[in-house]
Amino acid sequence: MALPPAVELRRRNRAALLEQLHRHGPQTRAELTEALGLNRSTIGALATDLADSGHLQETTGQSTGSAGRPSTLVACVPQSITVSAVEIRADRLRFALVGLGGEVLERSETALEEGADAMTAVAGLTRGTAAAAVAAMPGLVDEGTVAHSTELGWVDRRVAADLEAATGREWKVVDTATAAAVGEWARGDAREARKLLYLHGGRGLTAGLVIEGRAQRGGSIQLGHIVVEPGGRECECGLRGCLEAEMEVRAYAEDIERTTLAAGMGDGAARDWLRRSGEDLGRALGAVVTATGPDEILFGGWLRELYLSTAAPVRSALAETTLPHLRSKLRLRTPVLGDEGALIGAAETGFEAVFDRMR
Ligand SMILES: [Zn+2]
Structure with a gap:
């Protein structure tokens, strides 16, 4: 049975108020009124209602983004x-x-x-x-x-x-x-990105795409099994020349720190290995960027270390395999929330x- 419109509207407003406070932290009633586009008395009634049900509490303090005297803020009750x-x-x-x-x-x-x-x-x-x-x-x-x-x-x-x-x-x-990717958007500093691509380096390589903070169905991308060298090394997945096989990802997952350190000390073999891996990664990324058109790419897991020491080869290989207009708006960086x-x-x-x- 459908709810009466007034009840349904109230439910939606309650959810919107809780979500606003969950995402942006404690705010004054005036700030909530502006953010949600509701009138003052509606916000007042909702806040009272949600305080009675134990979801919200009033505190005194400074809301984010405002200066001056402390004011009365509406805040979430975490345990609710x-x-x-x-x-x-x-x-x-x-x-x-x-x-x-x-x-x-x-x-x-x-x-x-x-x-x-x-x-x-x-x-x-x-x-x-x-x-x-x-x-x-x-x-x-x-x-x-x-x-x-x-x-x-x-x-x-x-x-x-x-x-x-x-x-x-x-x-x-x-x-x-x-x-x-959802974490970096919600609690990191990627809120400005409309399409955010997060690369995860573990014992395999995967990528995830979120659009305006929301995970997409089918947004999970098997980065490690993009073929970068047709007919190349055999991969555990049954294909040949996958990024994971060509980069010898397993060795990296266990030893990225030692490898980057050795390269930094002038070890030629380690440097070559990193440069080749950076190029392979950039090439595979080109395919992903062309298919998904992100505006920001974050290098997470051990790919963070790899990117920090091979940014130049990653970027040049990406440039060779991506359309200029997709590349022009693209930012590459490392995630702030880390692990x-x-x-x-x-x-x-x-x-x-x-x-x-x-x-
Ligand atoms: Zn594979």
Whole structure:
């Protein structure tokens, strides 16, 4: 049965007010009135209502972006809505319980022994009554299934169903790169980017695309299996000349710091290896940029170190393989949240679902 229009409008306004405070932090009623385009009395009634339900509280302080005397601010009560976020890697699991407003209320990390079942380990870490649960993992992820993950060794694994069976609750599954892109947009400094491409270097190479902060269905890109050398080295995926195979990604994942250090000390072999890898990466990126047209690319995981020491070959190979008008607006840089991006982004993906449900 459809709700009466006034009730529905109120629901939507409640969701919009909570989302505004969640994303932008504590604000005065006047700032909320302006940001949401609602009148003062509507904001007042909504704030009172949400304070009564325990979601909001009034504090005294300085809102972001304003100077002068401290004023009365409306702020989220973090514990009122929480999201469970998990990042699954080959050798470890990280968990965070994130509250409304983005505060991390709990966090933990556990090593994953060789051959251990990640789902059982997730069940051991998560508990309680979070409003949403999101797991991030490296690979090609679509609709709760990991189609392919070099790092985890999974092919066509129905991860959302497995997680649900292990924990007794519903899960949303995203790939690490897409989650990190959402994290950088929401809590890093990539808010200006309309199309943000995040590259993740783990034991495989993946990329994620978000548009205006939202993960796209099918936005998970198998960067490591773009063929850069037809007929080249054999890749574990069955193709030949994939970026991952040509770059010998596994060696990098274990030893990027030593390699960049050796190159910095003048080791010719290390320098050559980095330069060739930078060129291969730039070439593969050219294909991704041509297909997706991002305005910003972030180099995450160990690709951060690689990019910092090979920016020139990456850029020149990219220039040879990308249309000039796509290149002209493109910024390349490293992420500000570092290793935290995927976990934070997984939580933000959960909050997005919570706000969508409230509307
Ligand atoms: Zn491959």
